[in-house]
Amino acid sequence: MSLAVGVIGAGVMGGFHARLFADEISGARLVAVSDPDPGRAGASAYGAQVFAEGLPLIESDAVEAVLVAAPDTAHHDLVMAAIRLGKPVLCEKPLASTVAQCREIVEADAGRNLVSVGFMRRFDPAYREMKAALDAGRIGAPLLIHCLHRNREAPRWFDGSMIVANAMVHEIDICRWLLDTEYTSASLTQIGDAGDMLLAELHTDRGAVVSVEMFMNAAYGYHVHAEIVGREGTVAMAEPAQVRLRRGSAMQVGYSPDWIGRFADSYRLQDQAWVRACRSGRPCEDMATARDGLLATGYCQQLVEHLPAGGGPLAPRM
Numbered sequence: 001m002s003l004a005v006g007v008i009g010a011g012v013m014g015g016f017h018a019r020l021f022a023d024e025i026s027g028a029r030l031v032a033v034s035d036p037d038p039g040r041a042g043a044s045a046y047g048a049q050v051f052a053e054g055l056p057l058i059e060s061d062a063v064e065a066v067l068v069a070a071p072d073t074a075h076h077d078l079v080m081a082a083i084r085l086g087k088p089v090l091c092e093k094p095l096a097s098t099v100a101q102c103r104e105i106v107e108a109d110a111g112r113n114l115v116s117v118g119f120m121r122r123f124d125p126a127y128r129e130m131k132a133a134l135d136a137g138r139i140g141a142p143l144l145i146h147c148l149h150r151n152r153e154a155p156r157w158f159d160g161s162m163i164v165a166n167a168m169v170h171e172i173d174i175c176r177w178l179l180d181t182e183y184t185s186a187s188l189t190q191i192g193d194a195g196d197m198l199l200a201e202l203h204t205d206r207g208a209v210v211s212v213e214m215f216m217n218a219a220y221g222y223h224v225h226a227e228i229v230g231r232e233g234t235v236a237m238a239e240p241a242q243v244r245l246r247r248g249s250a251m252q253v254g255y256s257p258d259w260i261g262r263f264a265d266s267y268r269l270q271d272q273a274w275v276r277a278c279r280s281g282r283p284c285e286d287m288a289t290a291r292d293g294l295l296a297t298g299y300c301q302q303l304v305e306h307l308p309a310g311g312g313p314l315a316p317r318m
């Protein structure tokens with residue numbers, strides 16, 4: 001029998017996940033969607049049951065597994081409810097807003113492995129190929145990862161700390177995963193006074209350095225890029241566009257307007273891997289765990305604390 005999935009939150013992310021479970025993910029079926037806005041919930045339900053709140057959805061006997069795509073501040077309570085009922089839960093990043101809340105989740109999940117965190121870049125074919133090249137020794141010892149992460153336009157609700165906690169958190173997780181490392185210090189430069197641009201240099205316990213350009217209002221499109229520089233070579237993402245348009249003595253490459261276009265395959269592969277793991281009862285090796293979610297939130301918290309001073313030491317907060 002397929003896995004009965006309930007999706008909490010029918011915004012951009014919840015709506016996309018709901019469609020994946022309704023249409024594309026094998027071994028799963030969408031049985032419920034919740035959102036305080038009935039119009040949004042209905043539009044993402046594809047005939048599944050609609051709830052106004054997340055808790056009754058988790059408690060419903062019809063729901064076997066839960067995807068949380070509610071606002072960040074609601075994550076902790078929803079994930080804890082799923083753990084209490086023994087239901088697997090895939091929570092969009094961040095796992096929770098504070099280190100204390102993440103720690104509570106890690107403790108409740110210990111030995112049960114019910115919690116996964118939606119750091120979907122771990123399933124992106126480009127990042128995976130880069131990691132495979134690195135792990136196979138094809139570029140020698142890693143020295144530096146150059147990352148850039150640009151959004152076309154910051155959402156209205158974006159504030160100064162969200163550039164770290166909501167957006168750069170992806171680089172924090174993916175570079176830990178790529179290098180299998182922890183961070184030891186950071187230097188941070190805020191560029192301009194709009195709070196939408198940041199240059200970060202993170203040092204790691206294995207000596208490699210991670211540099212990240214964050215720009216929330218890059219205007220031309222959504223653009224994520226990374227290159228790992230090793231002792232014997234480098235491995236870099238190709239531009240993600242699939243086609244080139246040639247016209248009027250020029251060649252054009254398109255960019256997606258947002259992260260859904262760029263990372264659609266990653267979300268699909270992640271959700272499929274999660275369903276497979278839930279059904280087999282065996283954890284998916286590549287999926288971010290509650291512990292990864294705790295570490296990411298801990299680093300973000302320290303980086304936000306260091307922003308005014310332009311940097312400082314980092315350590316895993318457990």
Ligand code: ISE
Binds near residue numbers: 149150166167170259
């Ligand atoms: C956004 O808030 C996200 O959640 C996306 O995952 C990220 O890629 C994007 O850059 C953020 O602004």
